[in-house]
Amino acid sequence: MSKKISDNTLGKIKLTVLRVIVYAILVFLTFLCLFFFYLMIVNASRSNAELATGFSILPKGNFFVNLKNAWNDASINIPRGMLNSLIIAVSSAVITTYFSALTAYGIHAYNFRGKKFVFTFIMAIMMIPSQVSALGFLQLMTKWNLTDSYIPLIVPGIAAPVVFFYMKQYMESVLPLDVIDAARVDGSNEFRTFNTIVLPMIKPAIAVQMIFSFVSSWNNYFIPALLLNKAELKTVPIMIAQLRSADYSKFDMGKVYMFILLAILPVMIVYIILSKSIIKGVTAGSVKG
């Protein structure tokens, strides 16, 4: 009897120790994830002279001065860059999700010859990265005079296999075909059924994929950097990379931190508001166990 009790207490002590270790690991990882961004915010609030003195753990009062300087910088037009990125990211988010849902619905709701092949084909091309066709893409866009245009950054989003796959999986779980039949009986044409009945039913999936498409477009660097040459068309990642190539010693460092902060701010705001649904969306689209 007494041995059993001591076994029990031993188990409890073990569990407590384990919990302490686990929480310590979690706190450390949290620190690691936030530390660099915290430093960024602190440094974005310090003047160039203060930054030259080195490390500081507490923010200073120069935040709005840096913001003004960064916003009005002559060589790096960050407000313009943010506007450009916003235009591209919003358009491609809308186009990607709408057409992916349309494609998924086409395969989910209709029977047609070659349907299985179509589905297999989309699955097969899903993992091919865009870099391996970048050369041909660049060549074609140059030939069509579409460099320095946003069309090559937005319209290809119509064919997004990963988003398609997510939509297809979502429709399988929430969209019974009876609903579509009922709409047909009511005389709704197929296109209207999709726009007015199907889209509202898959709203959560649309929202999640819009966020992911927005974020990946906002952060996209490789293709835009190769396509856009005109200064007034450049997007935020290109400007940030330019910052790296510029002569560093001449820079007001407070401004540099502010540029970086501005580059990630829109996505951070979206994330802080919608983190729950974003995290839920991460798991969907992967293999089921």
Added chain:
Amino acid sequence: MEKIQTGTGKKLKSVSYAKWGYIFIAPFFIAYIIFTLVPQLLTVYNSFFETYRIGLQQVGPNFVGLGNYKALFQPDANGTILIFKYALNTMILWIAGAVPQFVIAMLLALFFTSTRLNIKGQSFFKTVIYMPNLIMAAAFSMLFYTLFSRVGPIQALLENWGVIDHTFDFFAIRVSVRGMIALMNFLMWFGNTTIVLMAGIMGIDQSLFESATIDGANSVQVFFKVTMPLLMPIFVYCLITAMIGGIQMFDVPQVLSKGDGVPNGTTRTLVMYLNGYLKTRNLGMSGAISVIMFIITGGLGAIVYKMLSAPYKDQTRKHRERKGNVL
């Protein structure tokens, strides 16, 4: 069999709607053909031609067969075959980030799903660890450069502590630049992997854990004999998609090293190599690199494809079996 099915009344009804299926999937395929398939074929085509510029003078296109591929595997003046060097760099950078990424993610997934540990504040931790995944890689990399540069705060702090002197430069040391890239990749991806693995563990039938524990298995045994085998498909899926992502590694090392892969090209990745040729419009060489990358990612992608389509294959098989029974 197929014909008999199309002959039934139900199928006939859906035949009249079939054209809508084609209409709805048409935009996808038109966009795919124009913006991916044709460029892909052009890329392969270009890899067999010599096309480049010297200054303002355009050379080619001249057909050279496999000449570009041969040139790619030709050792340079120092005797190094650059594509091997950059492939090795890419692999080292990926492994250095991916090993901690998967180890930590696996641990966290186990912690979060353990009913015995009953970790509080899970949604807070998940929110924090996933956050770096959404950060613009170029900006994150620029931030690291700024913090670790010779005029940055980390250097100043370490100098104050007397750990390093003023001549020290993080970006002149191979291990430190590679370490930074690996750290960034780790931070950007471990949260994502944690969440996916967690979903995988939660998808496992809980009664299996219970019966294993009742049979006297300890937690290590449960992990290796129950959790891991059942989690394998998802784990492999994560691993291979991470590999495909690793091969595409570009933004972080490009911005951090200003495209040079400092020091001495030891942090230059395959895509940075490709990007260099694309920038100078050397179509032949960039074509050859693209084709090689396509083959590697295609091979890895085939495995992912098999795994993702497995449930669908099952479904159709079951579907057929069911139909067969009815018939």
